[in-house]
Amino acid sequence: MYYQSLNGAAWRRIWVVGDLHGCRRELDALLQQHQFDPQQDLLISVGDIIDRGPDSLGCLALLEEPWFRCVRGNHEEMALSALQGQEMALWQMNGGDWFFRLRGAALIAARHALQRCRELPLILHLQLDERIIVIAHADYPAREYALNKPLDWQQVVWSRQRLEAMESGERAGIRGADAFYFGHTPLKQPLTIANLHYIDTGAVFGNHLTMLQIK
Numbered sequence: 111m112y113y114q115s116l117n118g119a120a121w122r123r124i125w126v127v128g129d130l131h132g133c134r135r136e137l138d139a140l141l142q143q144h145q146f147d148p149q150q151d152l153l154i155s156v157g158d159i160i161d162r163g164p165d166s167l168g169c170l171a172l173l174e175e176p177w178f179r180c181v182r183g184n185h186e187e188m189a190l191s192a193l194q195g196q197e198m199a200l201w202q203m204n205g206g207d208w209f210f211r212l213r214g215a216a217l218i219a220a221r222h223a224l225q226r227c228r229e230l231p232l233i234l235h236l237q238l239d240e241r242i243i244v245i246a247h248a249d250y251p252a253r254e255y256a257l258n259k260p261l262d263w264q265q266v267v268w269s270r271q272r273l274e275a276m277e278s279g280e281r282a283g284i285r286g287a288d289a290f291y292f293g294h295t296p297l298k299q300p301l302t303i304a305n306l307h308y309i310d311t312g313a314v315f316g317n318h319l320t321m322l323q324i325k
Contacts, residue, residue: 111229111230111231111232112231112232112233112258112261112263113231113232113233113234113235113257113258114179114231114233114234114235115234115235115236115237115257116152116179116234116235116236116237117237118152118236118237118238118239118243118325119237119239120152121150121151121152121325122147122150122151123146123147123150123151123152123323123325124151124152124153124154124236124238124323124324124325125144125146125151125152125153125154125321125322125323125324126153126154126155126156126245126291126309126321126322126324127140127153127154127155127156127309127319127320127321127322128156128293128300128309128310128311128313128319128320128321129156129157129158129159129183129293129294129296129310129312129313129314130155130158130159130160130163130169130313130319131158131159131160131161131162131163131169131185131205131313131314132159132160132161132162132163132164132165132166132168132169132208132314133163133164133165133169133313133314133319134163134165134168134169134172135164135165135168136313136318136319137169137319137321140319140321141153141321144321144323146177148175148176148177149177151177152177152178152179153177153178153179153321154178154179154180154234154236154245154291155172155178155179155180155181156181156183156245156246156247156291156292156293156294156309156310157180157181157182157183157184157185157186157230157247157267157293157294158183158184158185158186158247158293158294158310159172159173159180159183159185159186160185160186160189160205160206160224161185161188161189161201161204161205161206161208162205162314163313163314166208166209166220167216167219167220167223170220170223170224170226171223173223173226173227173230174226179234180230181230181231181232181233181234181245181246181247182227182230182231182232182247182267183247183248183267183293183294184247184248184267184268184294185201185204185205185206186224186227186230187267188200188201188204188206189201189206189209189224189227190224190227190228192206192209193221193224193225209224232246232247232263232266232267233245233246233250233266234246235257236324238324238325241288241289242255242286242287242288243287243288243289243290243291243324244287244289244290244291245290245291245292246266246290246291246292247266247267247292247293247294248265248266248267248268248269248270248292248293248294248295249265249266249269249270249271249272249273249292249294250266250284250290250292251265251266251269251271251272252284253282253284253285254284254285254286255284255285255286255287255290256286267294268294270294270295272306273292273295273308276301276303276306281303281304282304283303283304283305283306284304284305284306287305288305289305289306289307289324290305290306290307291307291309291322291324292306292307292308292309292310293308293309293310294310295308295310296310296311296312296315296317297310297311297312298311298312298317299311300320300322307322309322
């Protein structure tokens with residue numbers, strides 16, 4: 111599934127959160143701080159919920175929660191490839207080593223939870239009244255957004271080209287939607303340029319986790 115559409119009217123409040131990378135405790139603290147109500151509120155993740163941090167299994171458990179939505183990040187992609195026997199060393203050296211230490215029931219549970227990542231979309235299209243909000247992991251590699259537009263899916267989960275161009279002075283947004291939220295590249299603070307929001311603030315590297323209210 112490449113695109114998934116959500117109608118924001120179904121929830122009282124909606125939040126978007128940066129790359130979790132196994133930092134479940136930090137997320138739970140933020141949810142409590144913001145009085146997140148699982149009966150009425152929604153949390154959307156920009157992907158990379160696993161690897162590097164202490165609790166990848168705890169973050170994978172979020173996929174079972176009705177109040178949680180997530181796009182696929184490059185770490186989920188690496189994990190899914192490794193489960194098919196491809197490039198296992200690549201995942202292991204990029205933070206997937208937690209999986210290779212598991213044994214018995216824990217290993218079976220992790221394998222099952224990771225398979226859920228196959229169902230994750232690459233792009234979430236959120237309709238908020240008259241506004242369109244787009245969530246993807248690394249980039250929306252086009253000048254103009256359109257629902258179900260074919261893209262280079264590799265770039266959606268891996269590309270840093272747009273962000274690097276911004277650091278060189280490029281200031282253009284993406285037409286066709288009101289706001290875009292991305293993770294993937296750890297920054298000291300959230301970065302907003304035009305209608306683009308980069309919200310991975312490297313919680314797993316000792317910085318803070320960013321969670322923003324969009325409704």
